[in-house]
Amino acid sequence: MGPSAATPWFAPSSYRERARRLELLLGLLELLERPTPLGERVGAVLQAIIDAGLCEACGVAGIGDRPEHRGRIAVDALRVARSAADEAAHAGAGRRRQVGGLELLVVPLRPAAGVEGAHWWLAGGLSPEDRDLARRIAGRLGRAAHDERARAEQLARASELRRSDALKTALLRGVTHEMRTPLTGIANAAEALRVIDDPAERAELLRAVIGETERLERVVSNLLDLSRFEGGVLAARMEWCVPEELVGAGLQAGAGFLDGVAVVTDVARDAPLVRADPVLTERILTNLLHNAVRHGAPPVTVTGGPGPDGIELVVSDAGGGVDSEVLPAVFEPFVHREGVGLGLGLPLCTRLAEAQGARLEHRPGPAGGAAFALVFPFGDPPALDR
Numbered sequence: 001m002g003p004s005a006a007t008p009w010f011a012p013s014s015y016r017e018r019a020r021r022l023e024l025l026l027g028l029l030e031l032l033e034r035p036t037p038l039g040e041r042v043g044a045v046l047q048a049i050i051d052a053g054l055c056e057a058c059g060v061a062g063i064g065d066r067p068e069h070r071g072r073i074a075v076d077a078l079r080v081a082r083s084a085a086d087e088a089a090h091a092g093a094g095r096r097r098q099v100g101g102l103e104l105l106v107v108p109l110r111p112a113a114g115v116e117g118a119h120w121w122l123a124g125g126l127s128p129e130d131r132d133l134a135r136r137i138a139g140r141l142g143r144a145a146h147d148e149r150a151r152a153e154q155l156a157r158a159s160e161l162r163r164s165d166a167l168k169t170a171l172l173r174g175v176t177h178e179m180r181t182p183l184t185g186i187a188n189a190a191e192a193l194r195v196i197d198d199p200a201e202r203a204e205l206l207r208a209v210i211g212e213t214e215r216l217e218r219v220v221s222n223l224l225d226l227s228r229f230e231g232g233v234l235a236a237r238m239e240w241c242v243p244e245e246l247v248g249a250g251l252q253a254g255a256g257f258l259d260g261v262a263v264v265t266d267v268a269r270d271a272p273l274v275r276a277d278p279v280l281t282e283r284i285l286t287n288l289l290h291n292a293v294r295h296g297a298p299p300v301t302v303t304g305g306p307g308p309d310g311i312e313l314v315v316s317d318a319g320g321g322v323d324s325e326v327l328p329a330v331f332e333p334f335v336h337r338e339g340v341g342l343g344l345g346l347p348l349c350t351r352l353a354e355a356q357g358a359r360l361e362h363r364p365g366p367a368g369g370a371a372f373a374l375v376f377p378f379g380d381p382p383a384l385d386r
Contacts, residue, residue, distance in 0.1 A: 021133055024052050025140075032140055038148040042141060043067040049137070054130060055123035056102065061085035062109065062117020063145050073122060074100050081106070081120045088118035095120075107135050109142030116145040179219060182212035214256045218290065221283075236277040236355040240381050243271045243304040243311060246278060250285025251302070254293075258300075261293055267304035267313075273381035274311040280352045281374070284360070285315065287345040288372050292317035296369045310378055314363075316371035322362065330362060346372075 031044045046058050046069040059068025061082065070078065077100040084095045088106045092115040095106035102122045109116040119138040123130070189205045189212075196202055244267045251258065251265070285302075292300045296317025304313045322330055331350045346360070349372075353360045358376045365371040 021129065024048070025133065025136060028137060029140060032144045038063065038144060039067055041144065043069070045137070045141065049121075054133070055121040055126070057081070057122040058120060059085065060109075060117055060119050060141060062089040062115075063141070070122075073102075076100060077102060077104075077122060080104065081122055085118040085120045088120075089115060105131060105134055107138035109138055109145060114146075116142045116149070179216060182216040182219075185209075185212040186216075211256065218286075236280055238275050238277055238356065240273045240379075241276050241278050241281070243267055243274055243313060244269060246274070246276065246281050247285065247302055247304055247313060249278065249282045250289060253282050253286045254289040257290055257293055262299040263289075264299050264301045265303075267302070268306075271305045272311060272378070274376045275356075275379045275381070276358070276376055277356050280356060281313075284349045284352050284374055285313065287349050288315035288374075291315075291345055291372075292319075292370070295319060296365075299367075301367070306378075307373070307375060310358075310375040312373050312375050314371055314373040316363075316365040316367065317369040318365065318367035319369040321365060321368065321370045327362065331360070349374075 028045050028048055031048060032041050034041055034044070042060055042063055046060070046067055049055060049058050050069045050071065057068070057070030057073045057078065059066065059070075059081065062085075066082070068078075068082075080099045081104055084097070084104060084106045088095050088108050092108050092110070094108060095104065097104050099122065102124060103126050104120065104122055105126055106118050106120045108118050119134065119141055121130075121134050126134070186209050189209045193202060193205050196205065247265060247267050251263065289300065289302075292315055296319030299318060301316045302314070303316075305311070331346050350360045353374055356376070358374060361373045361375060363371045363373055
């Protein structure tokens, strides 16, 4: 049998071509190792492929903003290539077809078990070596995309851990301060009760003990409710409620700290029924009333009735309002007005409102202070027997 007419693998031209492809692949690896955003690195790789004359157009689907580079290619061919790349990225299967006189090769980006996207080439003709090179490049692109996503996830986890540690530190400091104050008051009053015989003074001290105990109970209740909500344990039990009764329950629950405070209520008797959890709503109104008493000034006003897009229960005061520096984050944990308190009341109210499909809004108070509106969406309540 005579020698083959095909160029043998050891021919000088074959050596040169292999060396050129290896040099190109190494150069592409260097581009992918640059400390720049992934989209820029992928774009540089695609441009290098075009500059090397391997294809007329190439691109990537599934990475960033869909980088691509092309020469004078018909729009229809590009549209087909992009669509095929999207399909390959979704299905994890390659594609080869003829498009407008060009060969389309689509290779999934498979760095590990999953698929990160797809790499496509459009060329006048792709040799087996070209296809092999495209697959190698696709593998490298897939690893780069996988590594970038893994780095982003690690950074997000690290950021979340730092945030969690900061929250725990703030919580520990806030709880220590917020609990120590009423405990100190209770201890001092109890010590005084041992030596004071005057009935009036003893009654005053007992009121102080009760007040500080209720304050401590609110702190603990807020912490427990917030932890239950974050843990997915606290769920709303919805029913149709009369707004006036919801407000009355909140006022009754806050009677201890509202004693002696001027409170004005204006709840429309003919206000539509609202679908709410009465227990959670009572907790919201109690916290809002406590905030108005602690951080605002009398009179405290509670209004209720239809608003532009829902049934509103609004608690306002005549104080100085929320500080402008605090206002953007007033519903975040550990952000509190005038540096007083633990800063859990409003965040808890927000979560309790969202659990009921409602929302909590801050508004300028009608008397110049702060106003917080609990807004329930309009519903279709059942008919009541009159």
